[in-house]
Amino acid sequence: MNRIQKKIWSLAIVVLFIMAIIWIALTYYNQQTQDQYNDILQRYLSLNEVTSASQNLITDLNDYLLQPSEENLNQLKESKASVQDAKVEVLILKNEDNEFAMANYMNLIDNLLETTDRSLMYQLQKENEASTNEFSEATRISNYISETTLTLIDTELKTYELLYRNVIEQSDELKKLGIWLLLLITFLLLLMTYWFSKSITRPVQKLTESANELAKGRFDLPIKVESNDEISFLAETFDRMRININNLIVEIQEKAQLEHELQQNKLLLKESQLKILQNQINPHFLFNTLNIMSKKAYLEGAEETSDLLVSVASLLRYNLKRSDKPVTLYEEVVVLRQYMEIQKARFTERLHLHMDIDESCLGMQIPGLTLQPIIENAVIHTIEPSEDGGNIWFRISEGMDLITIEIEDDGQGMAQEKILQILSGDSGTTEKSSSTGIGFSNVVKRLRLFYGQDDVIGIQSIEGQGTNVVLKIPKQRRQEGDD
Incomplete structure (x- = not known):
């Protein structure tokens, strides 16, 4: 993955990270508020469930007393179980503020259950009057439970009134916080977008300026782009191309200069060759003259003089050769001997x-x-x-x-x-x-x-x-x- 893509992905990840944090925070706060609401509502429902269960118990007890049957008895037992369950649910609502009221409330529920059992017992024993009295007592206790429930609910309302207000205030604060977070996120995103765009456009702008300088023929100006992405690699490649073009231009100029000098040297060479041909006339004439003198000296009996003239002629002929032409070491030794014979003479x-x-x-x-x-x-x-x-x-x-x-x-x-x-x-x-x-x-x-x-x-x-x-x-x- 190239670096520009990494920058884009980094920006996207940062945005998603910020959004995820905000979403998690709002979700957590909303869940907390919802849990508080549910807890308060559950307290009211639990208290109301006790009232409803006690009234159903009185109704089922009355049905059984009027018409004793197995079905009514089972319904009565279910009502008693519902009252017991409601009692357990209400018991967890006990705290320091309602400890005394909840203790009386629990006693009322227990008395209701005990009175219901006595009424049922008297009914089984055929003591209708005692059973009726216990039913009346159970009815009175049920009504008292209903009144006590209303009292407890009213107490709960007063107790959690401050909580309600805090929840409302927190909701207002949350709205303000959301607005500020939105503004802050917008500012951060704008700042990051500006920085991200600048990190791309600034090197591109420098590269464009360098390209314009090259278009004007300024191949001597180095191309420097400070970046840590592909644009830096592009600039380095562009700079190498500039160097190669500049070297090529210098090489062409040097070749043109060398070609010009070569043409001049060719002209000078032709002139020098003419001069060499002219200058060779005298050495060759001298060489031929020495050979004639050597033969004449030999004919006259001056053998040493003849040998000396032969050595001088040979040495002269050897020297007429080009000095840059390679020869064997044997030829050099021969010439050396001839030279030393002249020097000995x-x-x-x-x-x-x-x-x-x-x-x-x-x-x-x-x-x-x-x-x-x-x-x-x-x-x-x-x-x-x-x-x-x-x-x-x-x-x-x-x-x-x-x-x-x-x-x-x-x-x-x-x-x-x-x-x-x-x-x-x-x-x-x-x-x-x-x-x-x-x-x-x-x-x-x-x-x-x-x-x-x-x-x-x-x-x-x-x-x-x-x-x-x-x-x-x-x-x-x-x-x-x-x-």
Whole structure:
């Protein structure tokens, strides 16, 4: 059962409860008054019954004395029994006010019965004169009983006169009470009806005002309806609909903005592609020139110069590739070797490279141009500043779930601020650009984007003692959208 129905049923139950209480009270009071009337009337009837029974007894006794028969005798006995019963009924009417009169009244009834028995006895003994005298006495007692009954009734009337007046006054008071109760109930019902209607119309009015605001396009205003019934649930549903519509409008606006930006980016992309095509002319020309020089040096017998030119050409060709294109670790190691051959030709005995590579790991994919910027950073900060040169260690090892790549040097080391700056992806103005145009911080960003995790690279360094860069390459790359 919903709450509005509960409110209606509660109002109906309260009304029925009040009406039931009033009905019970009036019924009880009416029953009390009726019982008082019945009690008084019963007293009068009981006294009158004694008079009627005594007169019937005299009549039946006279009939029997005139015509003794079995039927008349039985009728006489019934009359005597009626007098006895009437006596018992009257006996309960005895109270403090009529105690003396009721005692005499009881004696008169007893004398009547005794006189009747004596008259009957004399009749059976054939003593007609004595029987007649007793009959006359019984008649006199019966008449006296009638007079005494009237006296008792008059006494009862005087005794209960105050009661009669109280009953009449109570009846008048009951009428007034009924009028006041009617007015009070009417007021309470009006008050309850007003409260009940307000509890329904007020939330509906607020909901209507909110709907009008939504019709005006005000989707940012929350809908709040304080109610404990279905209207509150309706308002909450309405508010959720407002939020969804507002989110949809924001999403449409964002999509429109993104579409606009996409169109702008497409135009910029076309321009950049043209520039890239133009800029590629010079690197390709240089690449072809290096190949010609390498062959010419080889023909002239300068084999070392030829090998050096081949390494430079290969390195240039590799760098012409897109840096965001994944390559195998093997390709990166090959390019790394070529780069280090060029650097050895430059630094001769000052550069010492130590490589420890697990060949089973070289099939892993890695973003292009990842290792060269890191090891070039080691060359720049280890070999160039020192007249005696330095050592660089390059290691690749396999673990349970990871492949670890270490690039360690014994150079000047880096400050912790610089390490944090690199790991945060903010190269700032202090990082020297590598020959590829890709800085160390850029490598960090691309590794994190490629593998979808932040702990893919770590840097440990002590100033004056060297730096150790550790790449932790997961064997299973986390795809975009995975948790």
